[in-house]
Amino acid sequence: MQHSKTQDTLVGLFVAAGIAALFYMALQISNLGSYGNGEGYTVSARFQNSGGLKVKSPVSVAGVKIGRVSSITLDKESHEAVVAMQIDARYDNLPDDSSASIYTAGLLGEQYISIDPGSSEDYLKNNSKLDITSSAIVLEEMIGKFMMNKAEGK
């Protein structure tokens, strides 16, 4: 086998590909990197309980995905969860009296935010707030309530 320039280049390419794969694993597969944000605007909503909602969970209107959850923080004053959502720039005509609810996809599936459009003439802008919200349904809580009602009924 002859030692040549092409060989050097190919080895260089191989090492670069390997290192790129390591970076890809670190940034894309693991929790190390933060996902790059696309175009869009951010709105926030307050929930009593954000349940199993996670950063990057989907935000949908009528079942169609329009954005993602970008951060979930706790408001220290009111002890409510403040959920910021990144909405795709295409959907810039959501009424500002829309309501947000947290639902679960399937019984054990991932939780997502569903936005129910209101009837206002004004639209949501960057940094607007959704005032009407309904919290995540916690299964244990519901079962507990159901059991209590049963016990009281008898």
Place this chain on the structure above:
Amino acid sequence: MLELLEQLGKAARGSFAKLGRGTFFLMHALSGIREILPRPSLLIKQMYSVGVLSFLIIAISGLFVGMVLGLQGYYILSDFGAEESLGLMVAASLVRELGPVVSALLFAGRAGSALTAEIGLMKATEQLSGMEMMAVDPINRIITPRFLAGLISTPLLAAIFSSIGVMGGHLVGVGMLGVDDGAFWAQMQNGIDFNEDIVNGVIKSVVFGFVVSWIALFEGYDTLPTSEGVSRATTRTVVNSAFSILGLDFILTALMFGDI
């Protein structure tokens, strides 16, 4: 009865002697690193034959393993309504286990067998003795660059395998079966920890690369200098590498992820 014992003793003595020779061989090869570092062209040549030429088989196998994981995982997870966890399942199995193990097995078959045959033939045709006659240390000159090339190539190949596998899983899961794109990545990134999973996977593949290169080069160096000897040594390389990889994988997994 006595004969049986005698044979057992002989076999045990033989394997201990081989282990000893192998250890001295390894020490000698490692001591050659100092002489190789100022001459990187030797290393680059071996990186080409060991790493670059293994790239294609690793990339294609990674793609198909990822695609199969995507399909199988989807059918099982959809029974529980948990298709969104597909990304996590594909990535966790690739990064923790399949990436390092399968790429090391393929590496043993693709590059390890070639190394054994090459070194074995060099010995059979007395090229190694020839070098010694010219006062060139054949272990430093021939073995060390190949050993280093194997050691450097395996973690890179394993990383390429895992990354392409995840892309394959994404292709099948999101592209064909309609799993939500964001949930696929979100669950994956929530579930895979950099230090816990990825660093441990890389450590595994470094260990496998070390062991496979050692076995392949030593079997070649220790072969009987006949065509039958070379053929046997090549077979032993592949078989022993596979055993060592799978056995070590269990031990490493128990140490890294279990609470033993």
